[in-house]
Amino acid sequence: MLSFLLEHLKSGRNAVKSILGRGQVSIDEKVVTKFNEPLQPGQIVSISKEGAVAAPSLTGINILHEDDDIIVIRKEAGLLSIATDKSDDLTAYRQLTEHVRRTDALNRIFVVHRLDRDTSGVMMFAKSEEVQQTLQNNWKENVQERVYVALVEGKVAQEEGTLSSWLKETKTLKMYSSSRPNDGQHAITHYKRLKSNREFSLLEVRLETGRKNQIRVHMEDLGHPIAGDRKYGARTRDLGRLGLHARVLSFIHPTTGKLMTFETDIPKPFLYPFRGETTSAQ
Incomplete structure (x- = not known):
């Protein structure tokens, strides 16, 4: 299915996976979301403008970037990066795992670094153990x-x-x-x-x-x-x-070697104590 869509849509791999994940692709009028869905000769593939499967909302997370190797997010204060035990606490890790498994049940994500529960901001996860090890083993250089x-x-x-x-x-x-x-x-x-x-x-x-x-x-x-x-x-x-x-967070991409920089705004509550003052935070 994925190779068929890549050939006919002329779109990037991640864009095609997103279309699948949103339930916009049907085979013989049946919605499919997996990129490895088998396709038989004579079947009709159709793509709708709107998805039939609503993507689950992410709580306390905004995805800033996603490709085949990494996911970069902005985490809100109050959300755990990853559970410290077998508790059922909502975490960034658990939500992103569900996110990547919408296109393939075997997909996983891997922790590269963490932010404290009450710290907000930019953090990164890997989509394979190999990428995780590359990032962690060369963290200071990358x-x-x-x-x-x-x-x-x-x-x-x-x-x-x-x-x-x-x-x-x-x-x-x-x-x-x-x-x-x-x-x-x-x-x-x-x-x-x-x-x-x-x-x-x-x-x-x-x-x-x-x-x-x-x-x-x-x-x-x-x-x-x-x-x-x-x-x-x-x-x-x-x-x-x-x-x-x-x-x-600025780093060398573990696969492409390109420099990637992600910058977020200063949280508004941090600026409240200085309202009306003339100096500015750069």
Whole structure:
């Protein structure tokens, strides 16, 4: 079926799969959604303008890009990337698995990296184990840029700076900075102040290393915990969520070798504390 449609529609592979997934293709007036559906000589294939099968809505996810190798999404705060146990929690992983299986029941997705449940922003999944391993094994070389924005408590004095420490984990799964060099995983975080007033500062944060809860720990070390982050020293709850957003992800595509960059807007709640001020976040 797929090769037949590719030949006659003159469209790309992903576009054809989307047409199938939306239930726009019929064989002898019977809707089909699988790309490997067998096609016999003499059968009539028709394509409708509107799909007969409604695509399931994704909760807390927007797909920014999808091809044969990867899916890039924007995850909302409050959604788990992947379940930590066998619970029935809604996750990005579970929803995307259902998404790719609409065209082939054998399709799978693979976790490349994660965002904390209460962190929003750009993240990527692989569509094969081979692509997953390629990305993870060459993560530092493939990923050109990872930029976050963080709304933190208080006025950050320095316009920019770098935080470097060794991170360890307590028995209660809380990360902290060790005072002894080489005692734990080395973590380096660079920040630049975008906006600030007496109560809050908006920072652009760039990761040189990607450790668990790295930004959250380093902002607490700085004396300016992330807004809403009670686990790491925050006192405010006004935001209604964690003040951390993965804004930019730029990487070398594992198959094509092309540079791909995905940038999202700063969440509006992060800008509310600075309404009416003349400085702007770039």
